[in-house]
Amino acid sequence: MKSFKIRHLLAVATVLGATVFSFQGCTKEHIPDPTVYFEEDVFPLIVTNCTKSGCHNAVDREQGYDFTTYNGIMTAVKAGDYKGSPLYTSLVTPFGYMPQDGDRFSDENVALIALWIEQGAANNSGNSGCNTDSVTYNKTVVGIFQGWCYACHSGNNPVGVIRLETYSQVKPYVDNGQILGTIRHDSGFLAMPDGGGKIPSCDIKQIEKWISNGAPDN
């Protein structure tokens, strides 16, 4: 306790914010690491940086690796041992690092990968708390469309003459498969919201649930 106090005083006495910060870094065991999720944190990083043409995808399988799936990524991972995992070591090796033709991963992203491996490299998702039990049209679906779709598909002059404000306006696009196809970015469908990324996966799961319940007007 005493030596802790002395070290603390020394660190403060050096005044420099950076020094104080690095001192805090030494007591990192007091700060719980956040959980890293495969689906939201790790997978997008790997897909966007490692699976392009000629690299670690199902067709090219560079070095035998296909990183387009969780199981494929796990062939380069030793769960609980980031230093023994090629997925990590290939990022930090001084020469011939990955991605081969790209910039090094930022320290933050390298740490994210290491932490995920150290935490057991599970196929986990931060949306596991996604509640699809009591999904209804009025309580759930309308709110999602309001947030993500009304900007274009509401009012008197909706984009594509497609209005998604009332149940009867929405239902035909449920029936022809375009609601699910467009929000999941399935091939053969326009990707919605237009020009944006996907809406949160929990929103998609809730709409899937509502549709699989028969898309009732409830």
Ligand code: HEC
């Ligand atoms: C930024 C504007 C914009 C937003 C936001 C947007 N859309 Fe669209 N949407 C479009 C455009 C543009 C089209 C193509 C219209 C056309 O055919 O001329 C379109 C078409 C569609 C179609 C018809 C698809 C087809 O194949 O014809 C559906 C269904 C649709 N949108 C659903 C949605 C849903 C659901 C959301 C919210 C999750 C959404 N859109 C958000 C602009 C938008």
